[in-house]
Amino acid sequence: MRFLAALIVYICAAAGANAAGPEALEALRTGGMRKLVLHEAPRPVPAAVLLDAADVPRALADWQGRIVVLNFWATWCAPCREEMPSLAALETALGGADLAVLPVATGRNPVPAIGRFMAEIGVANLPVLRDPAMAFARAMGVMALPVTVILDREGREVGRLIGDADWAAPEARALLAALVAGPGADAGR
Numbered sequence: 026m027r028f029l030a031a032l033i034v035y036i037c038a039a040a041g042a043n044a045a046g047p048e049a050l051e052a053l054r055t056g057g058m059r060k061l062v063l064h065e066a067p068r069p070v071p072a073a074v075l076l077d078a079a080d081v082p083r084a085l086a087d088w089q090g091r092i093v094v095l096n097f098w099a100t101w102c103a104p105c106r107e108e109m110p111s112l113a114a115l116e117t118a119l120g121g122a123d124l125a126v127l128p129v130a131t132g133r134n135p136v137p138a139i140g141r142f143m144a145e146i147g148v149a150n151l152p153v154l155r156d157p158a159m160a161f162a163r164a165m166g167v168m169a170l171p172v173t174v175i176l177d178r179e180g181r182e183v184g185r186l187i188g189d190a191d192w193a194a195p196e197a198r199a200l201l202a203a204l205v206a207g208p209g210a211d212a213g214r
Contacts, residue, residue, distance in 0.1 A: 050203055056196040060186050067181035070174075071164040075129060078136050078153035085161075086180060088125045092204045093176035094192065096128045097162055100142045102170045104189040113148040114193035115201070120150075123205045126192075130155045131162040131170065175204065 050063055073085040085095075096112055098105035109128065116126040128151050130139055139153055156162050165174065173192075175184040183204070191197060 050200065053196065053200040053203055057190045057194055058196045058200050060188060060190060061175070061184050061200070062186070063184045064182065067177055067179070067183050070176060070180055070182050071161070073156075073161040073164075075154040075156055075161065077155075078139070083154060088127065089180045090178055091122065092124045092178060092201065093180070094124070094126045094201065095174045095176055096126070097131045097165070097167045097170055097172045097174075098128055099130060099132055099170050100134045100138045105171045106142070106146060108171055108189035108192070109143075109148055109151075110146055111191045111193040113150050115197065116150050118193070118198060119201055119205065124201060126151060127154055128152070129161065131167065132159050133157065175201075177204070
């Protein structure tokens with residue numbers, strides 16, 4: 026029954042996003058998404074080069090054209106441990122050509138420790154991205170963990186949530202589905 030309710034919210038959000046614009050998004054800021062600050066205008070994001078598990082540089086621009094849920098976290102962060110499974114569930118539910126969940130391990134997070142962290146919490150569907158010198162986190166104004174930044178299809182910041190959230194909750198999925206269905210939805214296809 027909970028799945029059916031979430032599906033109804035998701036469909037309604039996707040259908041209403043284009044018609045109501047920012048008002049529709051604001052109306053979807055319920056439950057745990059009340060902590061999400063939606064910006065009046067998109068904000069530029071500094072260029073970022075992150076390292077993957079094999080130390081291969083990955084540019085944030087590689088995901089341009091999709092809505093990006095960019096999560097700053099660390100292996101030692103207890104709220105991050107609680108939040109990460111919901112980010113994995115969000116990736117399973119909405120991830121693909123239109124939305125990507127990108128966790129960025131910020132600071133000293135060795136690849137083996139990240140692997141153990143993900144294995145312990147049962148997450149296998151998220152990429153390993155690292156910002157070992159915290160240069161990108163500092164440039165983004167991340168002062169504590171976790172922080173999740175929502176990027177539009179052009180790679181601009183449209184929202185920010187400080188602290189952990191349940192990204193698998195119906196209200197989170199509905200809000201992100203509305204962003205996916207919003208203006209420019211065809212740009213990533």
